[in-house]
Amino acid sequence: MSSPKERTVPRLDPLGRGLQRVTAQALGPYQSAVVRIGFAATWLLFLLRELPHRDELYGPDSPWGWDMARQLISENDAFTVLMWSDAQLWFEFVYGFAVLTSALLLVGWRTRTMSVLFMIGVLSLQNRSIFMGDGGDNVIHLMAIYLVFTRCGQVWSLDARRRARARADGTEQADGAWRVDRVGPVLWAVLGTALALVTGMDELGWFWLVLFWGLWASQGLWWAAGRYAPRGAQRLLLDVVANLAHNAALLVIMVEACLIYATAGWYKIQGSRWQDGTAVYYPLNLDYFSPWPTLSELLSSHGVMILIITYGTVIVQVAFPFTLLNRRVKNVLLTLMICEHAVIAVVLGLPFFSLAMIAADAVFLPTSFLRRVGSWVARARGALSARLPLSRLSRGSRLSRGPAAPETAPQGGQSAQESAEHARVGFGA
Structure with a gap:
């Protein structure tokens, strides 16, 4: 007869673990x-x-x-x-x-x-x-x-x-109620x-x-x-x-982004101008899509560059939904698509279309990268606020209202605890 210490908690099957994760x-x-x-x-x-x-x-x-x-x-x-x-x-x-x-x-x-x-x-x-x-x-x-x-x-x-x-x-009560x-x-x-x-x-x-x-x-x-x-x-x-x-x-947001790229890529394949590699040339020579005529002329004058951009656009858009199965390849194509939209914003004069697509692409960004960016912005925000005289005065007024933990960082910096807290709750404020 087994003792209570020998009893083990039953392990969940993959389906149970998945359900627990999406509900917890x-x-x-x-x-x-x-x-x-x-x-x-x-x-x-x-x-x-x-x-x-x-x-x-x-x-x-x-x-x-x-x-x-x-x-x-x-x-x-x-x-x-x-x-x-x-x-x-x-x-x-x-x-x-x-x-x-x-x-x-x-x-x-x-x-x-x-x-x-x-x-x-x-x-x-x-x-x-x-x-x-x-x-x-x-x-x-x-x-x-x-x-x-x-x-x-x-x-x-x-x-x-x-x-x-x-x-x-x-200000959180003992029972967890705010x-x-x-x-x-x-x-x-x-x-x-x-x-x-x-x-x-x-x-x-x-x-x-x-x-x-x-x-x-x-x-x-x-x-x-x-x-x-x-x-x-x-x-x-x-x-x-x-x-x-x-x-x-x-x-649904992830599926929507994949559908946008997949349908755009497959429709491009059916176009004759995309098949012969000249599709990008034509919008570069339209006044409506040429906020920087000199830059548009420079790009459109290089046939090899036009060919690479045209075929590269189709390949990236068609392949992206399939790369979600491989994290490294997905990150590479995601970087290429974000760079592509940044170029479209500048060269073709479509900043808000590009910003919207980059925002949709952001749902696929790695968490480690986003946390790192949050830490960088938090440090920059802390360094900037430390140099402002008004922030020092407000910090002094807060200290005068009540006790605070001693700072271990030098003047003008952040303590390790403050940096970790900013990285956790973010910089949106």
Whole structure:
């Protein structure tokens, strides 16, 4: 008869380990954070650049008139709040709303809520004028929807920084419950009131109505479980559901990126200009795609270079989905694709298309590389803040309010503990 010490815990089979992994944690926290930052920054920069031309793009002066947009949306049931009114003031409010939510999602403030509001801003403007874009708008359109279901604020966000400070300050109670959050419930109540006011509108379809009310109710359940039962089965169940939704959305983002490259590559193969290796030559000689004519002429004058770029583009796009089975080859092709998009941004004058594709590619970046980049940025941020007089004054005021751990680093540097904490919670703040 075996003693209790001789008993062993049964080991899970591969399927059990896989299920445990996708339910116990939200995978790819750094990758999802980079995707969040990338797409929020791309959309924000686009809106800021087009600020003087916003009326012609999405407003009352758009060639795609308000009546035309309303007729199309009545047929395809697309979502846009700009169809609620054709007033200039309403358009300005929606445009400013899109800029604000993009900035807040970029820094990771209340990322669960901001991801939904960011999606509303993206869909509202893009569905108002569907012909305004260069291909990158389609990627932003899709990724804005996928980001709603991800836990993209685990690192490199103000939310992560707030949680880290709460742990460091000892404001986490013994049972794991956080102190009362006043901003979250107020924001939840305000958004619930706004949603109730627009629920009866005919322009808001039943699908979007169910989606928004479901997200609003789930956020309330999440707060209630964290406040009153932080260690209970209710919070555990919500964590499992949130992890499943996050991992599924992250998988969809990866599949979407692979489909974009695979379809683009296979369609290129069927084109005669891509087959004879001259396809890249033609856009280089179009005024619309030549912001730097001298550079375009320099590239287009070298036939061998045009041939290499044309065939290389097709090979990389077709082969990339298959290289996911080999990490080293995948990283090489990923680097080539990012460099390709950077060249497209400069040579062809398509910066926002390239930024959107680079943000989508970031989901495949290795975690070790992202952590290393986070450490570099944290060190640079710490060194910069140490040299600023205002930061020294604020540091002195914090020390005067209460005791702090002694610094072991020399003047102007960071302690090892601070560097590790910055690398863990990130630099998004």
